[in-house]
Amino acid sequence: MRAFSLDPSAVAETRERAARQAESGGSAALLELLRRGETPDDEGLASLFLAPLDAPTDALLAIARGRLGHTGDPLVETFSPLYLTNECDAECKMCGMQRLNAELERETADDGTVVAQLDLLHARGLRGIAVLTGEYRRGARRREMIARSTRAMHAALERGFRHVLINIGALDEPEYEDLLGALPRAEDGRVSPRVTMCTFQETYAPDVYAKFMGTSPDNPRADFDRRLKNFDRAADAGMTSVNPGVLLGLNRDVAYELVALLAHVRHLQARGLRVYVSLPRLRKASGAEHHRGVDDDTLYRVVALIAIAAPEAKVVISTREPPHVQQRLLPVIGVLTPGSPGVTPYTDSGARFELSKSQFEVLDERPIEAILGEILAAGATIQDYEPRPAA
Numbered sequence: 266m267r268a269f270s271l272d273p274s275a276v277a278e279t280r281e282r283a284a285r286q287a288e289s290g291g292s293a294a295l296l297e298l299l300r301r302g303e304t305p306d307d308e309g310l311a312s313l314f315l316a317p318l319d320a321p322t323d324a325l326l327a328i329a330r331g332r333l334g335h336t337g338d339p340l341v342e343t344f345s346p347l348y349l350t351n352e353c354d355a356e357c358k359m360c361g362m363q364r365l366n367a368e369l370e371r372e373t374a375d376d377g378t379v380v381a382q383l384d385l386l387h388a389r390g391l392r393g394i395a396v397l398t399g400e401y402r403r404g405a406r407r408r409e410m411i412a413r414s415t416r417a418m419h420a421a422l423e424r425g426f427r428h429v430l431i432n433i434g435a436l437d438e439p440e441y442e443d444l445l446g447a448l449p450r451a452e453d454g455r456v457s458p459r460v461t462m463c464t465f466q467e468t469y470a471p472d473v474y475a476k477f478m479g480t481s482p483d484n485p486r487a488d489f490d491r492r493l494k495n496f497d498r499a500a501d502a503g504m505t506s507v508n509p510g511v512l513l514g515l516n517r518d519v520a521y522e523l524v525a526l527l528a529h530v531r532h533l534q535a536r537g538l539r540v541y542v543s544l545p546r547l548r549k550a551s552g553a554e555h556h557r558g559v560d561d562d563t564l565y566r567v568v569a570l571i572a573i574a575a576p577e578a579k580v581v582i583s584t585r586e587p588p589h590v591q592q593r594l595l596p597v598i599g600v601l602t603p604g605s606p607g608v609t610p611y612t613d614s615g616a617r618f619e620l621s622k623s624q625f626e627v628l629d630e631r632p633i634e635a636i637l638g639e640i641l642a643a644g645a646t647i648q649d650y651e652p653r654p655a656a
């Protein structure tokens with residue numbers, strides 16, 4: 266199958282037709298279509314997004330919940346982030362880890378510390394973990410960070426983590442061999458353990474991408490198209506699970522992002538991949554000026570429409586979001602991920618959350634157990650979490 270390609274002009278035209286449809290009142294009929302169990306095309310979905318009066322948010326969330334088949338209580342997966350470092354060679358303007366941010370206190374954990382953190386999180390009940398680094402120029406540091414991440418992935422799997430997410434930037438073909446070479450494979454050659462590749466495009470608009478991620482060939486994050494095709498390289502290398510995402514707030518035109526993200530999700534699903542969809546909102550970061558995300562209602566509408574359009578894809582919401590947003594979205598998301606964006610920040614009962622050492626601000630700093638315990642108390646089933654028995 267050909268790698269994903271995006272025609273930004275075609276996405277923009279779809280978005281404009283959707284806006285005209287929304288303005289002409291066509292979205293009310295589309296809402297009735299949804300209620301009958303049908304799904305409009307992407308233009309119709311964008312039109313629904315753009316028509317909050319004709320397609321109220323509560324109605325979209327209720328329909329999304331029905332599409333997910335949650336007849337009873339919600340079922341969500343969980344994992345926690347584990348940053349191995351806050352060093353990065355990229356220059357993304359919205360991120361505290363970008364290399365030009367002199368305010369950030371830089372840290373890189375050694376392997377012993379990473380393993381101790383895995384043991385600690387396992388003891389706290391987590392069975393899903395995301396391994397994170399920055400992104401690096403070609404050379405020794407890039408090879409070393411990929412090697413560290415590979416060792417962390419193996420250490421997690423050996424300790425009984427059932428899902429490992431890899432969020433270390435876009436990789437080239439030989440780097441996938443380094444990452445995946447020692448993992449067991451199924452008969453069809455695909456990687457057996459649940460290992461998910463995470464690379465958020467952040468925005469599918471090339472001009473907005475260039476504004477925030479830069480354009481210098483020396484910047485490892487600046488190549489829009491190379492990042493866009495990362496999941497195709499991951500699938501070619503045998504991965505079965507991927508996690509695209511949009512950073513809501515970078516591009517003020519959220520309807521454009523919705524249309525493009527849906528196209529990407531469909532391409533990935535057509536390749537037979539399990540798809541997670543992350544929709545973080547832009548937050549405050551050390552040394553960064555841009556921290557205005559979208560409002561709650563916009564987030565709810567995007568999440569609901571993704572769940573309606575692609576119910577097999579699991580929407581991921583993190584504790585960047587405050588508790589009231591987590592609770593509102595719980596019935597329509599597939600993953601809630603609690604934890605800290607600090608480097609190896611976990612303690613026996615909590616975590617460090619210093620903005621001066623982290624990628625971005627997290628709004629919910631409660632312990633993992635409190636966040637997941639609240640969800641369990643609400644009747645949810647949580648996959649990849651085995652709470653330790655009360656003392």
Ligand code: SF4
Nearest residue numbers: 353355357360362363
């Ligand atoms: S968003 Fe990722 S690649 Fe960009 S500066 Fe931050 S850590 Fe580096």
